[in-house]
Amino acid sequence: MDSEAPATAPAPAKRYFTWDEVAKRSGSEEERWLVIERKVYDISEFTHRHPGGSRVINHYAGQDATDPFMAFHIDKGLVRKYMNSLLIGELSPEQPSFEPTKNKELMDEFRELRATVERMGLMKANHVFFLLYLLHILLLDVAAWLTLWFFGTSLVPFLLCAVLLSTVQTQAGWLQHDFGHLSVFSTSTWNHLLHHFVIGHLKGAPASWWNHLHFQHHAKPNCFLKDPDISMHPSFFALGKILSVEDLAWMMTFYARIFLTYVPFLGLKGVLGLFFMVRFLESIWFVWVTQMNHIPMHIDYDRNMDWVSTQLRATCNVHRSAFNDWFSGHLNFQIEHHLFPTMPRHNYYKVAPLVQSLCAKHGIEYQSKPLLSAFADIIYSLKESGQLWLDAYLHQ
Template structure:
């Protein structure tokens, strides 16, 4: 995220009994880059130690590590459908919470922007815009299967002369592009309500039909959505450093304490 001017306003919050209290300065120091290599993050003002758990994190170690020393509330909400189940695993990682005089997020984040984002997400959910349309996805699936079959049948029936080959190539290219976007929605668990069905069909589409590993794509794409357009954290930028280094400066995160923009700070 780009550096933002945060509010100095302090938010008074109730304190849970028997929980250790932390400041943002303490949390930022546990970002995985110090001598201890410990990784702490904040979700709904609760502080969690994910140092060991990050290696067993189902979404990949880098996704959760990118939020070490930061507030991960919005990322947690976005990435986990069954939050009740996930919170059971969080209990063993809980080490404390933010002190009452500490704001709910880092000072470099803009409060009004976060509030607007959360209100927008709530509105979208209430409108039902996140509910999948099964007829639409079925037609998309049927669409690229027919095109893929047509590409091979065209070459098989008409031979490999220029026109049949060109027609088959057009069919095949369109089918591959549609497969890529369809598996993208499956990777986001946006097609079926249960994640396992999304994962199974994604394996069929990207592994079998496209010849790419679903695990590789998910590993990179999860990081992209965890830290979109953040250099050194978004793999989409890391894959094309020369291309994205042209024009305007890259979006980066401020380093711990001071807004240094040295690339190795992130």
């Protein structure tokens, strides 16, 4: 008697969706979808396991996330493998690749530009540049200690030491930013390791806390409820929710190093005074640099615009110079940094002319200003905001 061939299970039918169906899965706690390269993914359960945090991926729920996906990940092939379990279908053939709110021609040309940038090798880092940058931070750190060793603890050496340590802290802040954006090494592991060292051991701050907040800013810059940089976030709450044991270990090495290094010179009260003075000076430096590239720029709720328009509405540049590049950690090229967040900073100036040409072709303002003009804009913005508060609450 002939045996029958075993029946083969039919392949599951491919599911197709429209943009309207995807958009409906944007804010529900039960179901959240997003689209990457026309494929539809159900991220409802995955958000809490997302390495970059649940909020940043939720910001694109109900939307096309192709461009942020390309912008934030350096090993896209590996990430796509993990995404297969989330795949539920794709857009119907008659559906356009872009949502109606987005400029198709602009996005096509930007993706061509990104491919050109990758062919030019502009996404590859010069490791010598970053090594020398780290060494100059460590030398300034040693110089601060030597200042007290040779000149004592009188007022002038104390202030000089504070200035040197403030410079160390700020420049280490720019360097940890490079590692946090995965822009130095070709693998995430090495970037994460050095990120923990620089932000934890040299600055005493948690890496995971920075990542979870900063990538939200890049995903939806200057968008209410989505960009933490324009929202109120009590730091103790954020730390309590996200801080890891690994972060605590790195931070403890920072505080131990500071106290063991400077207590023999200054005593406990002197070290505390030095620490708070350094944090004060560093915070002023940090705030001026970060604000000059984002204020006064357009602030609004998320309008689900295309990647280029979203980033250009929220950023501007400060003119290139050796001092401006060093002073801001090359974040004077804020436009290029937001469009290509994993690009090594020493290549920003090379891609800037290409970005300017793209903006000029599509009538998008590419704003670049002198350093002092950028500082003046901050003052003007504060004055304008203060007047609004006066009008609203004091009726003046």
